[in-house]
Amino acid sequence: APDREVLTWEGFGDASRELTQQVVDSGWIPDLIVAIARGGLIPAGAVAYAMDVKAIGTMNVEFYSGIGETLDEPMLLPPLMDVSAMDGKRVLVVDDVADSGKTLKMVMDLIDKHGLSLDGSSSVRVEARSAVIYKKPVSIIEPDYVWAYTDKWINFPWSTLPVIKP
Numbered sequence: 001a002p003d004r005e006v007l008t009w010e011g012f013g014d015a016s017r018e019l020t021q022q023v024v025d026s027g028w029i030p031d032l033i034v035a036i037a038r039g040g041l042i043p044a045g046a047v048a049y050a051m052d053v054k055a056i057g058t059m060n061v062e063f064y065s066g067i068g069e070t071l072d073e074p075m076l077l078p079p080l081m082d083v084s085a086m087d088g089k090r091v092l093v094v095d096d097v098a099d100s101g102k103t104l105k106m107v108m109d110l111i112d113k114h115g116l117s118l119d120g121s122s123s124v125r126v127e128a129r130s131a132v133i134y135k136k137p138v139s140i141i142e143p144d145y146v147w148a149y150t151d152k153w154i155n156f157p158w159s160t161l162p163v164i165k166p
């Protein structure tokens, strides 16, 4: 069996506190936290509580499986967040893991592009940073805040148990 990195609920509790500590220690406090759904939802919620940020948004990104094939690129799925809600804000984008890094890069590029399209007015500038629990060595993006590094497949506590079916 392939070697796995197992994150327990208790381990996640520590990870989310330590990841938040990194952000606070950097002296950069976000106005808004954006969770990349679904993997980043629970980490983003924990970080938001740990630093008492109440403004939360989500961006739903999945590697889209077409008919009989899996595409190589992540896709933004509805419901879509209004990116103009980020205008003039410090935005912390939170995900579970930067593996290939394509999901996180897509979201960061989208936010940066929005800032560029509104060029000229510095009041709408979005300052976005990213935080992940894990980063893998193959990632095409270097997140600003990382709790731990691994090249193994990670078992997260929220997606390891069997799905509860009717």
Ligand code: 5GP
Residues within 6 Å of the ligand: 039, 040, 074, 095, 096, 097, 098, 099, 100, 101, 102, 103, 104, 152, 153, 154, 155, 156, 159
């Ligand atoms: P990406 O390859 O774009 O960085 O990762 C996309 C998504 O795939 C992640 O947000 C995560 O939900 C899922 N994923 C990637 N690597 C792992 C892993 O090692 N374990 C689990 N459980 N999910 C992963």
